[in-house]
Amino acid sequence: MSLLNVKNVTAKVAEQNILKGLNLEVKAGEVHAIMGPNGSGKSTLANILAGKPGYEVTSGSVEFDGHDISDWEPHERAHAGIFLAFQYPVEIPGVSNMEFLKASLDAKAFANKQEQTNAAAFIKQARSLAESLDLNPDFLKRGVNEGFSGGEKKRNEILQLLLLQPRLAVLDETDSGLDIDALQVVAEGVNRFRNDNNGVVLITHYQRLLDYIVPDYVHVLADGKIVQSGDKSLALELEKKGYAWLT
Amino acid sequence: MSHSVDDLVKSNAEYQAGFISNIESDTIPPGLDESVVRFISAKKGEPQWLTEWRLEAYTKWREMTAPEWAHVHFPPVDFESISYYSAPKDMSDGPKSLAEVDPELLRTYEKLGIPLHEQEALAGVIQSRPNVAVDAVFDSVSIATTFKDKLAEAGVVFCPISEAVHSHPELVQKYLGSVVPKGDNFYAALNSAVFSDGSFVYIPKGVRCPMELSTYFRINERNTGQFERTLIIADEGSHVSYLEGCTAPMRDENQLHAAVVELVALGDAQIKYSTVQNWYPGDENGKGGIYNFVTKRGLCAGARSKISWTQVETGSAITWKYPSVVLRGDHSVGEFYSVALTNNRQQADTGTKMIHMGKDTRSTIISKGISTGRSENSYRGLVRISPTASGARNFTQCDSLLIGDTCGAHTFPYIENSNTQAIVEHEATTSKVSEDQLFACQQRGIDPEKAVSMIVNGFCKEVFKELPMEFAVEAGKLLEVSLEGAVG
Ligand SMILES: Nc1ncnc2c1ncn2[C@@H]1O[C@H](COP(=O)(O)OP(=O)(O)OP(=O)(O)O)[C@@H](O)[C@H]1O
Numbered sequence: 001m002s003l004l005n006v007k008n009v010t011a012k013v014a015e016q017n018i019l020k021g022l023n024l025e026v027k028a029g030e031v032h033a034i035m036g037p038n039g040s041g042k043s044t045l046a047n048i049l050a051g052k053p054g055y056e057v058t059s060g061s062v063e064f065d066g067h068d069i070s071d072w073e074p075h076e077r078a079h080a081g082i083f084l085a086f087q088y089p090v091e092i093p094g095v096s097n098m099e100f101l102k103a104s105l106d107a108k109a110f111a112n113k114q115e116q117t118n119a120a121a122f123i124k125q126a127r128s129l130a131e132s133l134d135l136n137p138d139f140l141k142r143g144v145n146e147g148f149s150g151g152e153k154k155r156n157e158i159l160q161l162l163l164l165q166p167r168l169a170v171l172d173e174t175d176s177g178l179d180i181d182a183l184q185v186v187a188e189g190v191n192r193f194r195n196d197n198n199g200v201v202l203i204t205h206y207q208r209l210l211d212y213i214v215p216d217y218v219h220v221l222a223d224g225k226i227v228q229s230g231d232k233s234l235a236l237e238l239e240k241k242g243y244a245w246l247t
Numbered sequence: 248m249s250h251s252v253d254d255l256v257k258s259n260a261e262y263q264a265g266f267i268s269n270i271e272s273d274t275i276p277p278g279l280d281e282s283v284v285r286f287i288s289a290k291k292g293e294p295q296w297l298t299e300w301r302l303e304a305y306t307k308w309r310e311m312t313a314p315e316w317a318h319v320h321f322p323p324v325d326f327e328s329i330s331y332y333s334a335p336k337d338m339s340d341g342p343k344s345l346a347e348v349d350p351e352l353l354r355t356y357e358k359l360g361i362p363l364h365e366q367e368a369l370a371g372v373i374q375s376r377p378n379v380a381v382d383a384v385f386d387s388v389s390i391a392t393t394f395k396d397k398l399a400e401a402g403v404v405f406c407p408i409s410e411a412v413h414s415h416p417e418l419v420q421k422y423l424g425s426v427v428p429k430g431d432n433f434y435a436a437l438n439s440a441v442f443s444d445g446s447f448v449y450i451p452k453g454v455r456c457p458m459e460l461s462t463y464f465r466i467n468e469r470n471t472g473q474f475e476r477t478l479i480i481a482d483e484g485s486h487v488s489y490l491e492g493c494t495a496p497m498r499d500e501n502q503l504h505a506a507v508v509e510l511v512a513l514g515d516a517q518i519k520y521s522t523v524q525n526w527y528p529g530d531e532n533g534k535g536g537i538y539n540f541v542t543k544r545g546l547c548a549g550a551r552s553k554i555s556w557t558q559v560e561t562g563s564a565i566t567w568k569y570p571s572v573v574l575r576g577d578h579s580v581g582e583f584y585s586v587a588l589t590n591n592r593q594q595a596d597t598g599t600k601m602i603h604m605g606k607d608t609r610s611t612i613i614s615k616g617i618s619t620g621r622s623e624n625s626y627r628g629l630v631r632i633s634p635t636a637s638g639a640r641n642f643t644q645c646d647s648l649l650i651g652d653t654c655g656a657h658t659f660p661y662i663e664n665s666n667t668q669a670i671v672e673h674e675a676t677t678s679k680v681s682e683d684q685l686f687a688c689q690q691r692g693i694d695p696e697k698a699v700s701m702i703v704n705g706f707c708k709e710v711f712k713e714l715p716m717e718f719a720v721e722a723g724k725l726l727e728v729s730l731e732g733a734v735g
């Protein structure tokens with residue numbers, strides 16, 4: 001059964017039609033890369049999946065694990081296992097990263113009637129994840145993304161991914177703004193996350209990322225639709241030819 | 248389906264301290280004239296100097312008019328419709344031992360989570376506050392003060408002010424009105440004329456008070472005002488941390504609370520005064536609630552003394568208060584840390600005054616205002632540097648956080664600097680709980696209500712860390728409850 005099934009979705013934001021009949025099916029164990037020109041609707045798709053207020057599905061359906069999730073609240077989708085790594089992570093001043101992570105973990109456990117991770121085990125886990133992403137453990141005490149560099153913000157998203165272990169990870173340009181070493185660290189984190197039970201939607205502009213995270217499929221999104229799909233070689237072709245030949 | 252911030256601004260705040268206790272009271276008929284002032288003074292068996300002091304205050308008050316400069320709006324208070332004295336019936340012959348106190352009264356405090364039984368407090372039965380002495384003031388009288396003996400061993404005096412008038416007349420006479428003169432302002436004059444009870448604290452030279460001191464004020468009776476008076480004197484080199492908490496039942500009519508708090512810190516003494524103010528704020532349409540018109544001022548009388556005010560203001564229909572510090576001693580320090588949250592139709596006009604007179608005096612002001620619903624929240628602060636205050640420094644930071652777009656936040660900073668060598672810094676920010684922040688939290692599984700409270704708590708962190716430990720937790724919870732209406 002498919003993990004995610006986006007069927008012929010049209011969607012609008014601020015009275016503009018952005019998605020214009022989009023189809024995407026992700027099965028467990030698969031990584032789908034989504035590429036496409038600026039403004040083509042990639043982040044809009046991510047926001048539609050996460051249920052961001054203001055992003056409205058006008059026709060078609062979004063199914064997750066066989067359920068139509070169109071009228072689920074964002075936090076309910078998160079509890080079900082949809083995770084979005086933001087293109088632009090926001091700052092939450094004064095709320096420590098640690099506190100935020102624990103609150104997320106507890107909320108998810110509570111919603112799924114699971115036991116809460118005890119504080120000591122949680123701190124240990126968070127620290128070791130931070131280290132594995134080359135983040136100084138001290139940064140767990142700082143406010144969420146408060147004063148973080150661009151690269152730290154992105155690595156922080158991956159830390160959350162690894163901690164929360166969702167079913168579906170939507171990564172919106174997590175590779176943008178990373179130096180080469182950080183790119184490898186982030187890619188390694190995503191590879192660690194991948195397994196037969198989860199799925200990844202990887203939004204990126206750079207073929208380079210796909211050398212590290214090898215996708216099963218590559219799709220090109222242009223003007224609100226998937227206009228071309230293929231395997232990893234499609235990314236190489238795009239790198240050479242650009243998008244013009246497709247649109 | 249999805250919440251936007253605006254959707255979340257609904258109004259059904261839940262006030263958990265809103266119950267009414269069924270207690271028989273001696274309440275005098277409404278209205279104020281000389282005979283009422285004399286009645287109160289006689290009821291407390293006061294010496295003649297104090298009766299006269301009250302009468303002088305009354306005369307001044309008669310000639311004054313209520314201040315109108317604050318950014319708050321309300322119909323004029325009818326001072327003739329208020330009763331100026333109310334006491335639980337069985338307390339009318341003065342405080343008794345706890346065993347004799349009306350059990351209903353004890354239950355009231357139990358429900359509020361305030362430990363009046365020392366044994367239980369020690370065992371942490373009622374709440375985990377093992378080391379806090381409590382003075383409980385119910386309407387116009389103090390009903391119990393705990394840990395008096397233990398404090399007495401250290402030489403600390405902690406008792407109702409009505410008792411201190413008799414047990415420590417020289418201290419009361421010397422310091423009462425020394426920081427807030429009886430004609431200081433309209434509400435202070437009214438308080439001076441009719442003040443009922445409140446706490447008195449004296450910390451002797453060189454003594455570190457062995458426990459937190461606290462007073463819980465409770466208004467219960469209908470149509471009464473509460474006019475408490477607190478006086479804290481920290482003698483040379485002494486330290487004390489004091490906390491006050493306030494609650495009142497939910498009633499449809501407004502009730503007046505006009506308190507005066509005076510602090511005196513002699514050389515090298517330190518006073519930390521924390522307030523968690525949770526008077527009934529009125530309902531979502533602004534019906535009922537407490538008018539909290541309070542004068543609080545501390546005097547750093549001696550060199551290197553320090554006074555620190557921390558307040559968490561979540562209650563009251565209207566708040567009008569400016570806890571201030573007069574920095575007279577050289578090298579003295581004044582601090583003001585404030586969180587003021589307004590919801591529904593609440594109005595707050597609060598801030599501080601730092602009056603620098605001594606050399607090298609320092610003051611810090613951190614104010615966090617949170618507004619939601621249709622409320623109005625103003626910071627009003629004065630930093631005055633006198634010509635004598637060479638080397639004085641002030642740092643002020645005023646942050647406002649808005650939730651929704653039907654509320655208001657205002658900042659009125661006044662700086663009067665008459666000394667070219669002084670340094671005065673002011674920073675101010677206004678921010679909103681953004682849809683993006685809320686969505687980011689929700690995307691990580693945190694529901695919108697919890698998300699708003701987390702964001703607001705984060706915003707207040709710098710102030711909460713100034714509160715005594717146990718109370719910081721309480722303040723966080725209180726904020727959550729007070730926001731409940733705001734987040735649907
Ligand atoms: N909240 C919004 N309000 C108004 N317009 C929006 C909003 N979100 C997206 N849009 C518009 O929708 C279109 C698609 O935007 P989107 O962010 O999905 O593009 P993208 O493919 O992610 O681009 P990029 O590669 O630059 O990140 C753009 O024209 C954008 O301006």
Ligand SMILES: [Mg+2]
Nearest residue numbers: 042043044087
């Ligand atoms: Mg984008």
